[in-house]
Amino acid sequence: MPRFQPEPPHRHGNPAGTAVVLVNLGTPEAPTAPALRRYLKQFLSDPRVVEIPRPVWWLILNGIILNLRPKKSAAKYATVWTDEGSPLRVHTERQAKLLKGLLGERGHQVTVTWAMRYGQPSVPAVLNHLKAEGARRILIIPMYPQYAASTTATVVDEAARWLLGTRNQPEMRFLRNYHDDAGYLAALEKSVRRHWQANGPLSDQDRLLISFHGLPKRSLDLGDPYFCECHKTGRLLAERLGLTEQQYKICFQSRFGKAEWLQPYTAPTLHAWGGAGIRRVDVICPGFSADCLETLEEIAQEGRDDFLAAGGKEYHYIPALNEDPDWIHALGDIAERHLAGWETKTAFDPHALETSAREAFKFGART
Numbered sequence: 001m002p003r004f005q006p007e008p009p010h011r012h013g014n015p016a017g018t019a020v021v022l023v024n025l026g027t028p029e030a031p032t033a034p035a036l037r038r039y040l041k042q043f044l045s046d047p048r049v050v051e052i053p054r055p056v057w058w059l060i061l062n063g064i065i066l067n068l069r070p071k072k073s074a075a076k077y078a079t080v081w082t083d084e085g086s087p088l089r090v091h092t093e094r095q096a097k098l099l100k101g102l103l104g105e106r107g108h109q110v111t112v113t114w115a116m117r118y119g120q121p122s123v124p125a126v127l128n129h130l131k132a133e134g135a136r137r138i139l140i141i142p143m144y145p146q147y148a149a150s151t152t153a154t155v156v157d158e159a160a161r162w163l164l165g166t167r168n169q170p171e172m173r174f175l176r177n178y179h180d181d182a183g184y185l186a187a188l189e190k191s192v193r194r195h196w197q198a199n200g201p202l203s204d205q206d207r208l209l210i211s212f213h214g215l216p217k218r219s220l221d222l223g224d225p226y227f228c229e230c231h232k233t234g235r236l237l238a239e240r241l242g243l244t245e246q247q248y249k250i251c252f253q254s255r256f257g258k259a260e261w262l263q264p265y266t267a268p269t270l271h272a273w274g275g276a277g278i279r280r281v282d283v284i285c286p287g288f289s290a291d292c293l294e295t296l297e298e299i300a301q302e303g304r305d306d307f308l309a310a311g312g313k314e315y316h317y318i319p320a321l322n323e324d325p326d327w328i329h330a331l332g333d334i335a336e337r338h339l340a341g342w343e344t345k346t347a348f349d350p351h352a353l354e355t356s357a358r359e360a361f362k363f364g365a366r367t
């Protein structure tokens with residue numbers, strides 16, 4: 001078997017030759033134990049996600065986690081599943097459609113599509129498809145505002161592995177993060193202000209909880225910028241909202257396993273606040289570009305139960321940006337800054353620049 005893929009025959013699917021791919025984490029195909037087992041196996045086998053030496057982790061994963069967790073997680077997924085499927089997939093697909101429309105309105109000749117790091121449609125499958133359609137320039141946008149090795153870097157890894165086996169490689173760019181992007185922050189700010197208009201403003205005794213997905217604390221010690229980027233997003237948002245330091249707190253949710261994770265933890269904070277006489281909590285999760293299990297189940301459902309059971313009176317989850325028009329505009333601006341060097345507003349036929357491999361062979365050229 002040749003190490004590098006043979007070039008596909010010449011096609012004319014995408015005369016623009018430029019593509020944007022939104023990549024999110026991935027989600028099971030169905031809220032069932034077998035689907036969760038497949039999803040968790042792929043996700044939790046990624047050495048970027050779980051940094052425990054392989055033989056030890058293989059035993060824990062296959063011996064314990066993949067026997068117990070699929071059933072429990074499937075029951076949780078069932079509570080957020082929609083007629084169209086998993087919320088994460090549904091939102092990501094809609095975001096790609098809206099971004100395509102917006103970039104088209106702004107005069108760019110680009111294909112916009114989406115992929116999932118785990119599950120389907122996979123990054124290599126989407127890249128193969130784009131290349132076969134004629135894409136020669138690909139911008140990858142990992143849909144994580146804050147950079148983390150376990151999320152952003154593993155998307156880059158996956159694309160790089162695909163490049164490794166590709167003969168005629170497209171030009172590629174990667175967005176690193178957008179944790180302090182003004183358009184992203186403005187969209188978050190507006191979403192909170194809209195929520196306050198509908199539900200009344202926060203009093204001095206109420207709190208805004210800004211909750212991010214957690215990571216093992218060790219990632220911070222090893223130099224991952226995630227913790228700092230979360231704090232910057234949280235601080236900039238609180239400043240835009242005019243909150244005092246008492247009125248908001250940055251916390252980390254979804255702890256997994258026994259090791260210490262980034263602190264403070266979200267669930268114990270909600271419990272403590274409920275018991276300490278805090279009347280109302282609004283929760284926002286700016287690290288999630290789309291609502292998913294972690295926001296709709298863990299925060300909107302479990303978090304509410306924790307806070308109210310501990311004595312709190314009022315609890316609101318402020319939805320993720322999802323298809324918010326302000327956010328789609330901000331995403332369009334982010335994409336445009338990367339596309340600028342590719343002059344996507346002028347006609348570009350990538351094939352006009354070259355002889356196809358077949359023709360080169362026919363005429364005896366050695367390219």
Ligand SMILES: C=CC1=C(C)c2cc3[nH]c(cc4nc(cc5[nH]c(cc1n2)c(C)c5CCC(=O)O)C(CCC(=O)O)=C4C)c(C)c3C=C
Pocket residue numbers: 025026027028040044049050069073086088144148150151213214215216226254256287288291292293294
């Ligand atoms: C074991 C470690 C995990 C790390 C490290 C981790 C980091 C991390 N994850 C997200 C975003 C999402 N995670 C989601 C689900 C999810 N995450 C883990 C574990 C780790 N995440 C598991 C096991 C699961 C699956 C659900 C479960 O069984 O509990 C999701 C939701 C996906 C969905 O289908 O809705 C997202 C999104 C980030 C941003 C991050 C590090 C910064």
Ligand SMILES: [Fe+2]
Pocket residue numbers: 011012134351
């Ligand atoms: Fe062509």
Ligand SMILES: [Fe+2]
Pocket residue numbers: 213254
């Ligand atoms: Fe996660």
